[in-house]
Amino acid sequence: xxxxxxxxxxxxxxxxxxxxxxxxxxxxxxxxxxxxxxxxxxxxxxxxxxxxxxxxxxxxxxxxxxxxxxxxxxxxxxxxxxxxxxxxxxxxxxxxxxxxxxxxxxxxxxxxxxxxxxxxxxxxxxxxxxxxxxxxxxxxxxxxxxxxxxxxxxxxxxxxxxxxxxxxxxxxxxxxxxxxxxxxxxxxxxxxxxxxxxxxxxxxxxxxxxxxxxxxxxxxxxxxxxxxxxxxxxxxxxxxxxxxxxxxxxxxxxxxxxxxxxxxxxxxxxxxxxxxxxxxxxxxxxxxxxxxxxxxxxxxxxxxxxxxxxxxxxxxxxxxxxxxxxxxxxxxxxxxxxxxxxxxxxxxxxxxxxxxxxxxxxxxxxxxxxxxxxxxxxxxxxxxxxxxxxxxxxxxxxxxxxxxxxxxxxxxxxxxxxxxxxxxxxxxxxxxxxxxxxxxxxxxxxxxxxxxxxxxxxxxxxxxxxxxxxxxxxxxxxxxxxxxxxxxxxxxxxxxxxxxxxxxxxxxxxxxxxxxxxxxxxxxxxxxxxxxxxxxxxxxxxxxxxxxxxxxxxxxxxxxxxxxxxxxxxxxxxxxxxxxxxxxxxxxxxxxxxxxxxxxxxxxxxxxxxxxxxxxxxxxxxxxxxxxxxxxxxxxxxxxxxxxxxxxxxxxxxxx
Numbered sequence: 185x186x187x188x189x190x191x192x193x194x195x196x197x198x199x200x201x202x203x204x205x206x207x208x209x210x211x212x213x214x215x216x217x218x219x220x221x222x223x224x225x226x227x228x229x230x231x232x233x234x235x236x237x238x239x240x241x242x243x244x245x246x247x248x249x250x251x252x253x254x255x256x257x258x259x260x261x262x263x264x265x266x267x268x269x270x271x272x273x274x275x276x277x278x279x280x281x282x283x284x285x286x287x288x289x290x291x292x293x294x295x296x297x298x299x300x301x302x303x304x305x306x307x308x309x310x311x312x313x314x315x316x317x318x319x320x321x322x323x324x325x326x327x328x329x330x331x332x333x334x335x336x337x338x339x340x341x342x343x344x345x346x347x348x349x350x351x352x353x354x355x356x357x358x359x360x361x362x363x364x365x366x367x368x369x370x371x372x373x374x375x376x377x378x379x380x381x382x383x384x385x386x387x388x389x390x391x392x393x394x395x396x397x398x399x400x401x402x403x404x405x406x407x408x409x410x411x412x413x414x415x416x417x418x419x420x421x422x423x424x425x426x427x428x429x430x431x432x433x434x435x436x437x438x439x440x441x442x443x444x445x446x447x448x449x450x451x452x453x454x455x456x457x458x459x460x461x462x463x464x465x466x467x468x469x470x471x472x473x474x475x476x477x478x479x480x481x482x483x484x485x486x487x488x489x490x491x492x493x494x495x496x497x498x499x500x501x502x503x504x505x506x507x508x509x510x511x512x513x514x515x516x517x518x519x520x521x522x523x524x525x526x527x528x529x530x531x532x533x534x535x536x537x538x539x540x541x542x543x544x545x546x547x548x549x550x551x552x553x554x555x556x557x558x559x560x561x562x563x564x565x566x567x568x569x570x571x572x573x574x575x576x577x578x579x580x581x582x583x584x585x586x587x588x589x590x591x592x593x594x595x596x597x598x599x600x601x602x603x604x605x606x607x608x609x610x611x612x613x614x615x616x617x618x619x620x621x622x623x624x625x626x627x628x629x630x631x632x633x634x635x636x637x638x639x640x641x642x643x644x645x646x647x648x649x650x651x652x653x654x655x656x657x658x659x660x661x662x663x664x665x666x667x668x669x670x671x672x673x674x675x676x677x678x679x680x681x682x683x684x685x686x687x688x689x690x691x692x693x694x695x696x697x698x699x700x701x702x703x704x705x706x707x708x709x710x711x712x713x714x715x716x717x718x719x720x721x722x723x724x725x726x727x728x729x730x731x732x733x734x735x736x737x738x739x740x741x742x743x744x745x746x747x748x749x750x751x752x753x754x755x756x757x758x759x760x761x762x763x764x765x766x767x768x769x770x771x772x773x774x775x776x777x778x779x780x781x782x783x784x785x786x787x788x789x790x791x792x793x794x795x796x797x798x799x800x801x802x803x804x805x806x807x808x809x810x811x812x813x814x815x816x817x818x819x820x821x822x823x824x825x826x827x828x829x830x831x832x833x834x835x836x837x838x839x840x
Contacts, residue, residue: 211267214280217315218265218305222284226262228252238308238318245339254342257398258335260320261285261301268302276309277318304332333403341401344430345410345421353388360384365424365431371452376459376501387435387448390414416440446510454515455508457544458528462499465491478531478547481563484654489566496549497526515544525552551628560628567655568626568633568648575646575657576639580619582608592651592658599675607682611675612738615640615662666740666751677741677770680707681750681761684772685734691723694805709764709773715794722804724793733759733777747773755781 217236224232230252234242245251261284269281285300304321320335344363351359357380361369372380391414402409408430412419417439424433435448445451457476464472468491474482497504497519504519504526517528530544549562571590578586584603588596603611621639628634631650636643645661660671668674687703690696704717736753748770750761760776775789796802 211270213315214270214278214305214307215265215267217307217317218267218280218282221305221317222262222265225255225260236316238310238316241316241318241336245336245343248343248346250346251339251343254339254346255335257342258322258338260322260335261303273306278307278315280305280307337403338401341403341408341410341423341430342399344423345399345401345412348421348432349388349391349412352384363432365426365433368431368433368449368452371449371456374456374459375452376455376499376506379455379501379506382506383448383452387419387437387445390416390439391419414439417444451508451510451515454510454530454544455506455517457530458508458515458517458546459499459501461528461546462496465496466499468492476545478533478545481547485563485566488570489562494551494560494562494565496551497521523554525554526550527552556627558627559630560626561630561633564628564631564633564648564650564655565626568635569623571648571655571657572635572637572646576616576621577619579613579616582613584608590657592649592656595656595658595672599672599679602679603675607679607686610682610735611678612664612667613671613675615642615644615664667738668741668743674741677748677750677763678738680763680770680772681734681752683707684761684775685731688723688731688734692805697722697804707772709766709771712771712773712790715790716797719794719797720802722802724796724802725805730759730775730777730789733757733779734761734775753778 221233221236224236230246230249233251234246237246245255263284266283267280268283271279271281273279282303282305283300284303302323304323305317306319306321307315308318310316321332322335324331324333348363351363357377360380361372364372375383391412398413400411406425408423408425410421410423412421414437417437420436420438421432422434422436423430425431433449435445437445461473461476464476470487470491473486477486501519504521507518507520509516513532515530515532517526517530519526519528527550528546529548529550531547533543533545551560551562552558553560575587575590578590582605584600584605587600591600616639618640621637621644624636624638624643626633626635633648633655635646635648637646638644643663646657647659647661648655649658651658658672661669662671663669664674668677683703684707687700687707690700690703693700698721700723701717701721704723705713708717734752736758739751739753739758741751742749746764748763748765750763752758752761755778757780758778760778761772762774762776763770764773773790777787777789779785779787793802
């Protein structure tokens with residue numbers, strides 16, 4: 185090669201080297217800014233990171249001393265940095281594509297290490313003209329979708345979560361409210377101060393410390409879901425981006441313990457509904473109460489009740505600790521005080537869409553008195569007295585239709601439905617002649633309400649039970665000599681006695697024999713029917729005055745294990761009726777008629793009628809036979825009745 189040619193080649197090589205050097209110099213400033221930042225990141229030098237980053241990155245991603253902990257969570261790759269591409273966005277901003285990791289050589293060829301990662305740095309010039317880091321974008325791949333996430337946005341979210349936890353753990357009321365969206369803030373502001381404090385501490389507590397604190401965030405453009413580990417379960421925070429700031433929109437606590445909360449927003453709305461109810465109740469504002477309670481509870485209880493009779497807790501809960509559990513469309517409240525527990529049951533109304541604003545109304549209130557262990561339900565307290573007034577008025581008038589309307593199904597079926605206008609007048613209900621009564625006291629035991637009164641000069645106790653959603657009278661307790669303490673039990677015993685007497689009286693009419701026998705069959709025992717009524721198609725005339733003895737005044741009732749005995753009249757005139765329980769009802773098993781104090785002046789009706797039927801001496805009436813209350817003495821027993829222990833006292837009264 186000639187000298188001239190050698191000089192030409194040297195000039196070309198030099199030109200190439202200069203050109204290459206120029207390209208290298210063009211990346212040197214970017215590489216230096218990125219490498220310095222990466223070294224500070226690797227050495228966890230927060231001040232060094234701030235010195236080589238933009239004001240925006242410092243304020244959003246490095247604003248707290250905890251920033252280094254959250255940067256570790258993001259796992260920004262470190263290692264050898266190689267600038268791959270530089271894109272000028274404008275005069276003061278660049279986007280730099282770098283690869284982080286080493287390159288291995290295999291058999292003379294280069295091959296990228298599997299740990300080599302691609303990262304985007306955005307650089308900007310600071311006030312001194314230096315290139316500094318403005319943001320970092322990390323490549324993420326999930327379910328086959330590749331996305332680049334901004335470190336600034338992720339750090340801003342994570343640091344906001346830390347600030348939220350600090351505010352809810354130790355901050356003031358304003359600190360707590362300032363972390364939330366306007367919608368959640370509106371609900372939280374209305375909560376009683378003491379309850380808000382307990383609620384915020386509850387959310388902030390129970391989280392692990394140190395390396396166990398690893399929140400997991402799912403970010404959208406305006407919404408983020410952050411899951412925070414707890415010692416039991418996790419806390420799920422829903423956040424919204426409002427005017428470039430993340431705000432808490434809702435909180436849920438997933439736990440197997442009692443502190444589980446499905447939605448803080450729904451919970452606060454339910455609590456506000458509860459305290460608003462207490463406030464309206466305290467003011468006695470029934471118009472407002474009608475909007476804050478279920479129609480059934482309001483119409484059936486509060487609308488007719490005297491609210492001043494029962495004092496409920498102060499709406500600010502100054503003397504009560506509140507515990508709340510959300511159960512689907514229900515919310516159960518327990519307000520614990522020194523002397524009582526108040527349970528307020530609420531139900532969600534309106535749109536049942538889970539995402540719709542929740543409105544809860546009160547469906548019932550129960551008060552548990554600690555000292556007396558009594559349970560009082562407002563639905564019972566306010567409806568019981570009104571129902572009692574209707575019942576007492578109806579009973580004084582012997583109005584069976586009205587009595588059925590305000591009695592339980594049990595009382596109606598066992599008593600009122602088995603009486604008529606005539607038989608109800610024969611029942612021993614003199615204590616209820618006066619419809620006026622004096623209220624003495626009330627006690628409550630779940631679905632049972634007991635009201636003590638003084639009526640007609642006697643102490644009476646009315647029992648009301650929850651029946652078909654309303655409180656109905658179920659029984660009356662009285663103090664009547666010789667009688668059971670229960671009005672229901674007493675009348676139930678007397679009904680078959682009076683039905684038996686009415687059927688005997690019906691048997692005096694020759695044309696009513698079939699009806700009379702059918703009635704006697706329905707109120708008599710199987711044994712009585714087998715021995716007498718199934719053996720005859722008529723009421724034997726010798727028994728037709730028995731009803732006169734059965735209409736003697738009630739003397740007493742004796743309850744036995746297998747037999748109930750009813751004493752009517754006295755030793756000179758009356759009857760003793762024996763009843764048995766067959767299936768679910770009392771039936772007459774025998775009647776002893778009493779015409780005097782001596783043994784020969786009594787008659788066992790069942791045995792007497794059986795004997796007459798067996799001997800063919802029973803006769804059907806051929807004309808109306810008047811009843812007699814007197815025995816006609818026979819000089820000697822009839823010879824044709826060997827099986828009878830006594831004479832038939834009715835034989836001489838029969839008109840043939």
